[in-house]
Amino acid sequence: MERERTFVMIKPDGIQRGLAGKIISRIERKGLKLVALKMMRMDKALAEKHYAVHHGKPFYDRLINFITSGPVIASIWEGDNVAAIVRKLVGATSPDTAEPGSIRGDFVISTTLNTIHASDSKESAAFEINLFFKEEEIQDYSLCLEPWFYYSA
Ligand code: CMP
Numbered sequence: 142m143e144r145e146r147t148f149v150m151i152k153p154d155g156i157q158r159g160l161a162g163k164i165i166s167r168i169e170r171k172g173l174k175l176v177a178l179k180m181m182r183m184d185k186a187l188a189e190k191h192y193a194v195h196h197g198k199p200f201y202d203r204l205i206n207f208i209t210s211g212p213v214i215a216s217i218w219e220g221d222n223v224a225a226i227v228r229k230l231v232g233a234t235s236p237d238t239a240e241p242g243s244i245r246g247d248f249v250i251s252t253t254l255n256t257i258h259a260s261d262s263k264e265s266a267a268f269e270i271n272l273f274f275k276e277e278e279i280q281d282y283s284l285c286l287e288p289w290f291y292y293s294a
Contacts, residue, residue, distance in 0.1 A: 144220050144223065145220065146218065146266060146267075147217070147259060148258075148259070148260045148269035148270050149168065149216045149257065149259045150214065151165075152208060152256055153210050154207075155214075156211060156212055156213065156214065157211065158256075160248060164256070164257060165216070168218060168227065171220075172290035172291075173226070174219040174284050174287075175216060176218065176219050176281075177216060177274050177279045177280060178217075181212065181214075181215060181273075182211070185205065187272065188205045188208050192205065192208070215274070217270055217279060224262055224265075227259045228260075230243060230244060230259075231244050231259045232245035232246045235252060245257070
């Protein structure tokens with residue numbers, strides 16, 4: 142059964158601070174399935190497409206400079222209602238409202254160096270997945286523990 146997909150990116154500060162493993166682990170332990178993963182350096186053109194909705198905002202140039210400043214890890218996760226669930230795991234954008242226990246709530250103190258990006262809806266997930274991955278880079282496999290994450294009587 143194909144479940145919903147979402148896009149997650151560990152940002153350059155997350156890589157430099159050695160948080161990649163911890164972040165991936167937090168998403169895995171929720172019961173979500175990793176179906177694509179790659180480390181890459183975003184160029185300006187890709188960054189501008191990815192953050193096109195923020196074009197013209199006061200923080201836009203800072204955002205583009207930061208996201209292209211070092212390697213990122215791009216990934217795709219599958220699960221029921223996955224975009225909303227991952228956003229909850231990630232926490233709010235503003236460091237003073239990100240809930241303790243969320244990734245940003247536990248690891249982030251800056252609005253720019255905020256360690257992780259996750260799609261904010263099914264629609265943006267589809268756009269971002271298509272921007273970063275080719276279909277053949279996405280793995281189709283079953284997770285043997287899935288019956289222990291989803292009830293199916
Ligand atoms: P992200 O989830 O990657 O999506 C857009 C990014 O813009 C966001 O994380 C922040 O890094 C950045 N951003 C959003 N709002 C602000 C803001 N008010 N000031 C600085 N950066 C912001």
